[in-house]
Amino acid sequence: MLTSLKTKISQKRAVWMQETQERIEQFAQFEQKRSLEELERSQSQQFILNQEVGRYLKTVHPTFLLKPEVHRALLNLLYARAEGRFSMSISMTEEMRKAYSFYHNELKIFITLLGRRGFQIEGQEELFLQTFLTKLRENNFRRLLDVYGDFIPEDALITEAFARYVDTVDASSKYESGHLDFFATYLNHKNIADFTWTKGRLKRKLKQFDKASREENKLKQLERKLQNIS
Incomplete structure:
Protein backbone atom coordinates (compact mmCIF):
# COMPACT_ATOMS: atom_id res chain seq x y z
CA MET A 1 0.00 0.00 0.00
CA LEU A 144 25.65 73.72 -47.42
CA LEU A 145 28.48 71.46 -48.55
CA ASP A 146 27.15 71.87 -52.09
CA VAL A 147 27.09 75.65 -51.60
CA TYR A 148 30.54 76.14 -50.02
CA GLY A 149 32.43 73.05 -51.14
CA ASP A 150 35.22 71.29 -49.24
CA PHE A 151 37.01 74.41 -48.00
CA ILE A 152 39.08 73.03 -45.09
CA PRO A 153 42.14 70.79 -45.70
CA GLU A 154 42.47 67.51 -43.83
CA ASP A 155 45.46 68.58 -41.71
CA ALA A 156 44.10 72.00 -40.72
CA LEU A 157 44.33 73.33 -37.18
CA ILE A 158 41.19 74.62 -35.49
CA THR A 159 42.31 78.24 -35.96
CA GLU A 160 42.80 77.69 -39.68
CA ALA A 161 39.38 76.03 -39.88
CA PHE A 162 37.85 79.07 -38.17
CA ALA A 163 39.62 81.44 -40.56
CA ARG A 164 38.46 79.54 -43.62
CA TYR A 165 34.90 79.33 -42.30
CA VAL A 166 34.74 83.08 -41.62
CA ASP A 167 36.20 83.85 -45.06
CA THR A 168 34.00 81.37 -46.94
CA VAL A 169 30.56 81.60 -45.36
CA ASP A 170 28.20 84.51 -45.94
CA ALA A 171 28.73 87.05 -43.17
CA SER A 172 25.01 87.27 -42.44
CA SER A 173 24.74 83.49 -41.98
CA LYS A 174 27.89 82.43 -40.14
CA TYR A 175 26.20 82.40 -36.70
CA GLU A 176 22.88 81.00 -37.92
CA SER A 177 21.94 77.64 -36.36
CA GLY A 178 21.97 75.72 -39.63
CA HIS A 179 25.43 77.00 -40.53
CA LEU A 180 26.81 76.34 -37.04
CA ASP A 181 25.43 72.79 -37.13
CA PHE A 182 26.98 72.31 -40.58
CA PHE A 183 30.35 73.63 -39.37
CA ALA A 184 30.34 71.43 -36.26
CA THR A 185 29.54 68.35 -38.35
CA TYR A 186 32.15 69.35 -40.91
CA LEU A 187 34.84 69.69 -38.22
CA ASN A 188 33.97 66.26 -36.88
CA HIS A 189 34.18 64.73 -40.35
CA LYS A 190 37.61 66.29 -40.75
CA ASN A 191 38.73 65.00 -37.33
CA ILE A 192 40.07 68.44 -36.51
CA ALA A 193 41.48 68.95 -33.01
CA ASP A 194 39.23 66.30 -31.46
CA PHE A 195 36.31 68.66 -31.81
CA THR A 196 33.73 68.01 -29.06
CA TRP A 197 32.37 71.48 -28.31
CA THR A 198 28.71 72.27 -27.90
CA LYS A 199 27.09 74.52 -30.49
CA GLY A 200 26.96 77.31 -27.92
CA ARG A 201 30.67 77.08 -27.21
CA LEU A 202 31.44 76.87 -30.92
CA LYS A 203 29.50 80.07 -31.51
CA ARG A 204 31.33 81.86 -28.68
CA LYS A 205 34.73 80.70 -29.94
CA LEU A 206 33.89 81.78 -33.48
CA LYS A 207 32.85 85.23 -32.30
CA GLN A 208 36.03 85.58 -30.27
CA PHE A 209 38.12 84.52 -33.26
CA ASP A 210 36.20 86.81 -35.61
CA LYS A 211 36.65 89.79 -33.29
CA ALA A 212 40.36 89.11 -32.82
CA SER A 213 40.82 88.72 -36.59
CA ARG A 214 39.10 92.03 -37.30
CA GLU A 215 41.28 93.79 -34.74
CA GLU A 216 44.41 92.20 -36.21
CA ASN A 217 43.38 93.31 -39.71
CA LYS A 218 42.86 96.86 -38.47
CA LEU A 219 46.31 96.82 -36.85
CA LYS A 220 47.91 95.65 -40.09
CA GLN A 221 46.06 98.31 -42.08
CA LEU A 222 47.26 100.98 -39.66
CA GLU A 223 50.83 99.68 -39.86
CA ARG A 224 50.75 99.91 -43.66
CA LYS A 225 49.40 103.46 -43.49
CA LEU A 226 52.07 104.53 -41.02
CA GLN A 227 54.81 102.99 -43.15
CA ASN A 228 53.78 105.23 -46.03
CA ILE A 229 54.13 108.36 -43.91
CA SER A 230 57.59 109.92 -44.00
Missing part, protein backbone atom coordinates in the same frame (compact mmCIF):
# COMPACT_ATOMS: atom_id res chain seq x y z
CA LEU A 2 2.82 2.35 0.89
CA THR A 3 4.51 1.49 -2.37
CA SER A 4 1.29 2.21 -4.26
CA LEU A 5 0.94 5.59 -2.51
CA LYS A 6 4.52 6.52 -3.37
CA THR A 7 3.89 5.54 -6.97
CA LYS A 8 0.80 7.75 -7.16
CA ILE A 9 2.67 10.69 -5.61
CA SER A 10 5.52 10.21 -8.07
CA GLN A 11 3.07 10.08 -10.95
CA LYS A 12 1.31 13.24 -9.77
CA ARG A 13 4.64 14.97 -9.31
CA ALA A 14 5.60 13.98 -12.85
CA VAL A 15 2.29 15.34 -14.15
CA TRP A 16 2.78 18.60 -12.24
CA MET A 17 6.30 18.94 -13.56
CA GLN A 18 5.09 18.25 -17.09
CA GLU A 19 2.28 20.78 -16.77
CA THR A 20 4.68 23.35 -15.30
CA GLN A 21 7.12 22.79 -18.14
CA GLU A 22 4.31 23.15 -20.68
CA ARG A 23 3.18 26.41 -19.06
CA ILE A 24 6.76 27.71 -19.13
CA GLU A 25 7.07 26.81 -22.80
CA GLN A 26 3.69 28.36 -23.61
CA PHE A 27 4.66 31.55 -21.80
CA ALA A 28 8.01 31.63 -23.61
CA GLN A 29 6.23 31.19 -26.94
CA PHE A 30 3.76 33.93 -26.02
CA GLU A 31 6.58 36.30 -25.04
CA GLN A 32 8.49 35.50 -28.21
CA LYS A 33 5.40 36.12 -30.33
CA ARG A 34 4.67 39.34 -28.46
CA SER A 35 8.27 40.51 -28.88
CA LEU A 36 8.18 39.76 -32.61
CA GLU A 37 4.88 41.60 -32.99
CA GLU A 38 6.28 44.59 -31.08
CA LEU A 39 9.42 44.54 -33.21
CA GLU A 40 7.37 44.42 -36.39
CA ARG A 41 5.16 47.25 -35.15
CA SER A 42 8.20 49.32 -34.19
CA GLN A 43 9.88 48.71 -37.54
CA SER A 44 6.67 49.58 -39.36
CA GLN A 45 6.33 52.81 -37.38
CA GLN A 46 9.95 53.74 -38.05
CA PHE A 47 9.56 53.00 -41.76
CA ILE A 48 6.49 55.21 -42.02
CA LEU A 49 8.21 57.95 -40.04
CA ASN A 50 11.42 57.85 -42.09
CA GLN A 51 9.52 57.89 -45.36
CA GLU A 52 7.12 60.70 -44.48
CA VAL A 53 9.72 62.89 -42.74
CA GLY A 54 12.00 62.51 -45.75
CA ARG A 55 9.22 63.65 -48.05
CA TYR A 56 8.14 66.49 -45.81
CA LEU A 57 11.65 67.90 -45.45
CA LYS A 58 11.83 68.27 -49.21
CA THR A 59 9.21 70.99 -48.81
CA VAL A 60 10.57 72.83 -45.73
CA HIS A 61 14.02 73.51 -44.27
CA PRO A 62 13.56 74.79 -40.68
CA THR A 63 17.22 74.97 -39.62
CA PHE A 64 16.33 77.07 -36.58
CA LEU A 65 15.21 73.78 -35.01
CA LEU A 66 18.83 72.60 -34.95
CA LYS A 67 19.57 74.89 -32.03
CA PRO A 68 19.42 72.71 -28.86
CA GLU A 69 17.31 75.15 -26.84
CA VAL A 70 14.84 75.43 -29.70
CA HIS A 71 14.33 71.73 -30.34
CA ARG A 72 13.97 71.15 -26.58
CA ALA A 73 11.18 73.72 -26.62
CA LEU A 74 9.62 71.92 -29.57
CA LEU A 75 9.72 68.63 -27.66
CA ASN A 76 7.86 70.33 -24.80
CA LEU A 77 5.24 71.45 -27.31
CA LEU A 78 4.84 67.86 -28.50
CA TYR A 79 4.43 66.63 -24.93
CA ALA A 80 1.95 69.41 -24.20
CA ARG A 81 -0.05 68.39 -27.27
CA ALA A 82 -0.31 64.82 -26.01
CA GLU A 83 -1.36 65.98 -22.54
CA GLY A 84 -3.86 68.51 -23.84
CA ARG A 85 -2.14 71.49 -22.27
CA PHE A 86 -0.58 74.70 -23.59
CA SER A 87 3.19 75.24 -23.49
CA MET A 88 4.63 78.72 -23.90
CA SER A 89 7.95 80.31 -23.01
CA ILE A 90 7.80 83.82 -21.55
CA SER A 91 11.11 85.00 -23.00
CA MET A 92 11.65 83.92 -26.59
CA THR A 93 14.51 84.51 -28.99
CA GLU A 94 13.90 85.07 -32.68
CA GLU A 95 14.59 81.40 -33.43
CA MET A 96 12.25 80.34 -30.63
CA ARG A 97 9.47 82.47 -32.12
CA LYS A 98 10.11 80.86 -35.50
CA ALA A 99 9.83 77.43 -33.89
CA TYR A 100 6.51 78.23 -32.22
CA SER A 101 5.14 79.66 -35.45
CA PHE A 102 6.38 76.66 -37.43
CA TYR A 103 4.84 74.22 -34.98
CA HIS A 104 1.42 75.85 -34.86
CA ASN A 105 1.15 76.75 -38.55
CA GLU A 106 2.87 73.83 -40.26
CA LEU A 107 4.16 70.97 -38.13
CA LYS A 108 0.82 70.23 -36.46
CA ILE A 109 -0.68 69.65 -39.90
CA PHE A 110 2.13 67.24 -40.78
CA ILE A 111 1.64 65.37 -37.49
CA THR A 112 -2.05 64.95 -38.30
CA LEU A 113 -1.12 63.59 -41.73
CA LEU A 114 1.35 61.20 -40.10
CA GLY A 115 -1.47 59.84 -37.97
CA ARG A 116 -3.53 59.13 -41.06
CA ARG A 117 -0.55 57.36 -42.62
CA GLY A 118 -0.24 55.09 -39.59
CA PHE A 119 2.25 56.76 -37.26
CA GLN A 120 0.77 57.84 -33.93
CA ILE A 121 3.01 60.38 -32.24
CA GLU A 122 1.52 59.99 -28.75
CA GLY A 123 4.13 58.22 -26.64
CA GLN A 124 6.66 58.48 -29.46
CA GLU A 125 7.43 62.19 -29.31
CA GLU A 126 11.16 61.70 -28.78
CA LEU A 127 11.39 59.19 -31.63
CA PHE A 128 9.57 61.60 -33.92
CA LEU A 129 11.78 64.56 -33.04
CA GLN A 130 15.01 62.55 -33.20
CA THR A 131 14.11 61.23 -36.65
CA PHE A 132 13.04 64.69 -37.80
CA LEU A 133 16.23 66.39 -36.59
CA THR A 134 18.52 63.67 -37.94
CA LYS A 135 17.05 64.00 -41.43
CA LEU A 136 17.04 67.79 -41.20
CA ARG A 137 20.70 67.76 -40.15
CA GLU A 138 21.63 65.44 -43.04
CA ASN A 139 19.80 67.63 -45.56
CA ASN A 140 21.35 70.78 -44.14
CA PHE A 141 24.88 69.38 -44.27
CA ARG A 142 24.56 68.22 -47.87
CA ARG A 143 22.96 71.49 -48.94
